[in-house]
Amino acid sequence: MSAVYINSASCISVQDTLNENILQNLHPENSSNILKAIEPIYKEFIPPAMIRRMSKTVKMSSVASHYALKEAGIEQPDAIIVGTGMGCSQDSEKFLKNVIDNHEEFLTPTFFIQSTHNTVAGQIALGLQCHAYNFTYVNTSSSLEFSLLDAQLQINDGEAENVLAGSTDEQTDRIMELYLLNNTIKKETDLPADYLNSTTNGVIWGEGASFFVVGKDKTENSYAKLKNIQINNKVELNEAQDFIRNFLAQNSLSTGDVDAVILGFSGDADSDIYYTKAMDIFPDSAQLYYKHLSGEFNTASGFSTFIACHILKEQHIPEIMMINSQKKDNLNNVLLYNHLGGNDHSLVLLERV
Template sequence: MKVKCYIQGMAAISPQQTFDGDISTAPFVHSESNRLVCVEPDYKPYIPANSLRRMTRVLRMGLATALKCLSVSGVSTPGPIVTGTGKGSLQDTEKFIKEIEQYKETALNPTPFIQSTYNSVNGLIALQQNGTDYNNTFVHRGFSFENALVDSMMLLQEGASHTLTGSFEEMTPEHYYIKSRIGQWREAPVGNTHLFDANLPGTISGEGSAFFVLAAAPTQESKAAVTGIKLLYKPASERLSAVLQELGADADLVISGANGDSNYAHYYQLLNTVLPKPTIPFKHLCGEYDTAGSFALWLAASLLHAGNIPAEWFPMVKELPADFKKVVIYNHFFGEQHTVMVVEKV
């Protein structure tokens, strides 16, 4: 899809100090754990105290990120709200399931069930901002955020003035344990700065929320432009090579979704062969999760807007490019959902 859209404002909560938005001055957050946890802000300026105490982490993160994004964009009414999430509120889901067993399906508290639904964040945003427009949540594993982005771009093409587009994801101890049983995470602890030192199976888990106000036309406040996106399900090497060449042949910088997992390293070896360009990873910053592509988009737009790459965030890269105007993001979710996005300087 080659319809353009422009990022008018954005916000992110991640395992890095990204909520303030200044990538040039934010320090790199080191972790020695295989489970990266978000650096959460003070929610009180964004969410009323009586509502805050009833919300779980992912609801707080999603709502606060969306409201911060609207605030920095100067938009009061969100218009269409389109989000993607792979798991929704795991904490609420787990709590409700535990209560079913504990109370033998009687006298259940409905709140965890209501808040465990995937579109709960969208509903909270609409309620707080009096939004009555199109409202949709995509739950498509590694395509969740990218489908939300494609849907938003089509809405803009059809006449919407702007959209609020984002994602939200959390990792609970229980879910981390479940995924460890099928080998998704490294067996031994590995610091995020040493994620790429050894070629071993497994990676580190992550979580986060990122939102963008997208518009069909550029303004002086535009941070970057999304000029291309393609989604591929279990592509053959030839098909993946063709798409990478098509979208990234003239790119100045590649942002790679490499996560240190030897089971899928061949995809990134192919990437380096097809696009032998300056490349930086991003999963040592946010970890692996269904909608990590939204963090990659936030990172690409932030770097393009700032005009430089903070060396502290990428200690594994020997030489960082000083001038770049077109960025290609390549990411996949455990070898199944592959996405290629093109982000350009406005």
């Protein structure tokens, strides 16, 4: 499959990622077990009457996609592809509460209509009056990777030249309560979290939306070349290194050709051992981590892809992300490795343009 280009990148996250000098203004977050995204002033982008009817994930995605399209100079993408793990959770909760409170009678359909996972892609298309290919992937932690893979396929097959692809996930009070009860989220007593050498289970939960314009051709704004993506639902711990090596071999690379590897250390002792295994085969690469900046959530890899794009474009690695002391004069190949709780492993290979 031919490589495509990431021609713009936009992100709403726990960090102030909509402003300039992003790599210089990253701050770790490890003392709270639930992190909220820094949201823009929505009324500057969305009519007030519409804002009231939009869930947080729809609002974040509308603004992030607006920035991505504007940066790429694209008014109408040839496709809109969105990945999400939890979808419009707020409206889903409102609908279910309505069902219970009204004893399953006299229900208004609004919350149900807006609770479906493809609401985000649909709302973006409605805002743009875009009638092109519109698709949503719901594949937990590899939702963004499936969206990018589909974008690459659309371009390679000649179906599209510029694709808006992105990911989004929001928090809701009830789901956060459930995650605390089943120990998905760290207990208060386990804070502050040690992301790299954790002895406790559970993660710090975040949220956010990341959008990219993936194009057939390189432009003056291009961030990176999207070389290849590999997704595996299950990888045994003793297979992790071969999983990575085989992927690199498919792209005519060895581990020594990777200038920086970005690992999804989440502070969960049980599942982070995959990343520890991966570190062993990259002794000469810059080893980075990022979830102390974004929190863990289904599409946290959107944040790492956004940061990787800036690292390649600016040729600068933030100190706050470094695990080891390896520094490269030229950053040409960046590998992203992510999973969620030991499942849905993904590898994304980006190359400097």
